[in-house]
Amino acid sequence: MRRLPPLSAVRAFEAAARTENFTAAAAELGLTQAAVSYQVKALEERMGAALFVREKGRARLTPLGQRLLPTLSQAFDSIEAAFASHKAEDESLLTITTxxxxxxxxxxxxxxxxxxxxxxxxxxxxxxxxxxxxxxxxxxxxxxxxxxxxxxxxxxxxxxxxxxxxxxxxxxxxxxxxxxxxxxxxxxxxxxxxxxxxxxxxxxxxxxxxxxxxxxxxxxxxxxxxxxxxxxxxxxxxxxxxxxxxxxxxxxxxxxxxxxxxxxxxxxxxxxxxxxxxxxxxxxxxxxxxxxxxxxxxxxxxxxxxxx
CATH class of the missing domain: 3.40.190.290 (D-Maltodextrin-Binding Protein; domain 2)
Incomplete structure (x- = not known):
């Protein structure tokens, strides 16, 4: 059985880390800034370590956050590509049963x-x-x-x-x-x-x-x-x-x-x-x-x- 943290929290962290801005991450995910902050805080508590150093107008990654970001971004890119491939195939073939x-x-x-x-x-x-x-x-x-x-x-x-x-x-x-x-x-x-x-x-x-x-x-x-x-x-x-x-x-x-x-x-x-x-x-x-x-x-x- 996989022991993964909540994917919603991982997704919020990845977006905030990539954009270095909680407001931008909230706009990308269709959430409020407070919701993104809550998800990231929940992930930090689960890991027992900080992922960001909060600064005015910017969310700077800690060394742990820097280490996690490339792997998580690559994983989300792979997930996105898998769904995009299915969508492209689905949109290009109409199957009729009669x-x-x-x-x-x-x-x-x-x-x-x-x-x-x-x-x-x-x-x-x-x-x-x-x-x-x-x-x-x-x-x-x-x-x-x-x-x-x-x-x-x-x-x-x-x-x-x-x-x-x-x-x-x-x-x-x-x-x-x-x-x-x-x-x-x-x-x-x-x-x-x-x-x-x-x-x-x-x-x-x-x-x-x-x-x-x-x-x-x-x-x-x-x-x-x-x-x-x-x-x-x-x-x-x-x-x-x-x-x-x-x-x-x-x-x-x-x-x-x-x-x-x-x-x-x-x-x-x-x-x-x-x-x-x-x-x-x-x-x-x-x-x-x-x-x-x-x-x-x-x-x-x-x-x-x-x-x-």
Whole structure:
């Protein structure tokens, strides 16, 4: 176990000894002159020897004080350098954790625009659906779907996480040819559904007024994320419940079709979250401002642009 004197007293002594002035030391440390004098006196009492010879307007070091100063100043320089190195590294790298779905369908396509504007920042994106401890340094910010209730975190709502069936144009065309008419919601329980046991299918059918008592969907493909379900739908493997906002590019390019205007919701949304004490950290502030503008622009159906 280290047997060190109180570091506050050592720090007060080092500042007073370096500046040879208790008033200057107090200004540097954000203390009163009386507080500096008290800390130095406490250190002298602990050591059983004087460190200063008090003179008017100047604090002259005793031989013991002269011997201690270089070593202590070097130690504080090393501590300062260690923290400065961490701060420089921390300020130069932004780490974002988000879900596989949000990363693959939206953020990865646009994140380069943020970095092109903020060329001084390196940006790292981690995709995970698991909870991440933002205070431990695993990431700076998180983008997650939920109700926005994460204790100890500040959360900004990005968009609603609603959902509706989507499929490839070829898949929709085939079934409409077979039916000889446009698809209706009541047709879907008898068609290939991706993740048919997902509770959100029940919610969407209920909102669409489709009873499931006599023909609940069984079988079908089960995948672990909306991103994978969307790609399976594009491959023609059936209808997937997807969030329209995240798949606008694929709809616009003709890879997916949204047959019905009706969307349902479980009350969830996508949120940007981070510890409140990190709110004004420059890299967090810059990313938050960029992301909120980019989301609003995408919701308005505008082409994506970069923002300073």
């Amino acid at each position: 879900t596989h779905t949000f990363a693959n369908t939206w953020l990865a396509w646009r994140l380069g625009g943020f970095q092109m504007v903020h060329t001084d920042l390196a940006v790292r994106m981690i995709t995970s659906n698991e909870a991440v401890d933002l205070r431990s340094g695993e990431a700076d910010v998180a983008i997650r779907a939920g109700l926005g209730e994460w204790p100890g975190l500040e959360a900004h709502k990005l968009m609603e996480s609603n959902f509706t069936p989507m499929a490839s144009p070829e898949c929709v065309a085939k079934f409409e040819r077979d039916l000889g008419r446009k698809l209706a919601p009541a047709d879907l329980p008898n068609l290939p559904l991706i993740g048919p046991q997902d509770e959100w299918w029940t919610r969407w059918f209920r909102d669409a007024g489709v009873p499931l008592d006599s023909h609940r969907p069984y079988g079908g493909i089960r995948l672990d994320s909306q991103a994978n379900e969307g790609h399976a739908a594009m491959a023609g493997q059936g209808f997937a419940l997807l969030t329209p906002f995240l798949w606008r590019g694929d709809v616009a390019s003709g890879r997916l079709v949204q047959p019905f205007e009706l969307t349902a919701t479980g009350g969830y949304a996508y949120w940007l979250a981070y510890p409140p004490e990190r709110r004004m950290v420059p890299k967090v502030k810059r990313f938050r401002e960029w992301l909120l503008v980019a989301i609003k622009q995408a919701e308005a159906g505008e082409e994506f642009e970069t923002y300073a």
